[in-house]
Amino acid sequence: xxxxxxxxxxxxxxxxxxxxxxxxxxxxxxxxxxxxxxxxxxxxxxxxxxxxxxxxxxxxxxxxxxxxxxxxxxxxxxxxxxxxxxxxxxxxxxxxxxxxxxxxxxxxxxxxxxxxxxxxxxxxxxxxxxxxxxxxxxxxxxxxxxxxxxxxxxxxxxxxxxxxxxxxxxxxxxxxxxxxxxxxxxx
Amino acid sequence: xxxxxxxxxxxxxxxxxxxxxxxxxxxxxxxxxxxxxxxxxxxxxxxxxxxxxxxxxxxxxxxxxxxxxxxxxxxxxxxxxxxxxxxxxxxxxxxxxxxx
Numbered sequence: 001x002x003x004x005x006x007x008x009x010x011x012x013x014x015x016x017x018x019x020x021x022x023x024x025x026x027x028x029x030x031x032x033x034x035x036x037x038x039x040x041x042x043x044x045x046x047x048x049x050x051x052x053x054x055x056x057x058x059x060x061x062x063x064x065x066x067x068x069x070x071x072x073x074x075x076x077x078x079x080x081x082x083x084x085x086x087x088x089x090x091x092x093x094x095x096x097x098x099x100x101x102x103x104x105x106x107x108x109x110x111x112x113x114x115x116x117x118x119x120x121x122x123x124x125x126x127x128x129x130x131x132x133x134x135x136x137x138x139x140x141x142x143x144x145x146x147x148x149x150x151x152x153x154x155x156x157x158x159x160x161x162x163x164x165x166x167x168x169x170x171x172x173x174x175x176x177x178x179x180x181x182x183x184x185x186x187x
Numbered sequence: 188x189x190x191x192x193x194x195x196x197x198x199x200x201x202x203x204x205x206x207x208x209x210x211x212x213x214x215x216x217x218x219x220x221x222x223x224x225x226x227x228x229x230x231x232x233x234x235x236x237x238x239x240x241x242x243x244x245x246x247x248x249x250x251x252x253x254x255x256x257x258x259x260x261x262x263x264x265x266x267x268x269x270x271x272x273x274x275x276x277x278x279x280x281x282x283x284x285x286x287x
Binding site for chain 1: 235239242243246249250252253254255256257259260261262263264265266267268269270271272273274275281284
């Protein structure tokens with residue numbers, strides 16, 4: 001696996017405090033809400049850390065999915081670039097960029113889970129069970145990431161600019177296209 | 188264990204999966220050959236299991252990265268929505284809080 005940010009090192013600044021303020025704000029506490037806004041404003045660097053983590057996840061997943069196949073690797077890189085452009089558009093804020101990177105990483109993970117699950121080399125029931133659960137988890141995570149991006153776009157439109165109408169449909173179309181590429185490579 | 192000595196002879200028995208008793212195979216060269224085949228199959232099975240476990244561990248490690256990213260992004264999205272004045276009741280949709 002390639003070198004990347006240490007998972008333990010990537011932490012939200014004062015996560016407990018953030019969660020406490022979130023609980024207060026959720027309960028309608030004005031001071032909690034003010035504290036939450038201040039905490040978010042004072043730590044913009046967290047987006048950079050999350051961006052690093054997303055880039056690392058992307059690199060590792062591409063390396064694992066493509067293996068030594070340079071064509072597949074290049075296809076994945078280009079496809080992700082296209083998806084990123086279609087999903088994020090030219091003018092986006094940090095929050096939306098983060099959500100887009102999350103969608104891309106989850107999509108890659110789902111591709112990997114699907115590829116592994118489709119491997120005819122079956123090693124018994126426990127392995128099949130593990131693969132199936134992994135596929136389900138990846139799918140759930142991907143759908144959650146897409147929903148979160150849609151929520152952010154719908155509810156926080158400031159700085160959030162969907163690049164074009166029907167971007168999501170285009171992404172799903174490109175997913176299908178990539179599936180074809182993977183299938184052709186696999187045969 | 189599968190070889191049992193009675194008197195001066197050794198007899199080879201094969202375990203039956205899921206059963207307490209074992210099946211008699213024989214003695215002499217035929218039994219030795221059967222024992223070798225069983226041993227090879229057992230070694231192959233162990234190797235497959237070892238490889239599967241290594242694969243699972245590698246995949247779990249991979250999933251851990253995405254899980255961490257997912258958790259952090261989710262937390263930040265929720266924090267920003269709350270800071271913008273939205274709330275969620277009982278895992279329902281995000282709604283703007285009513286002005287008091």
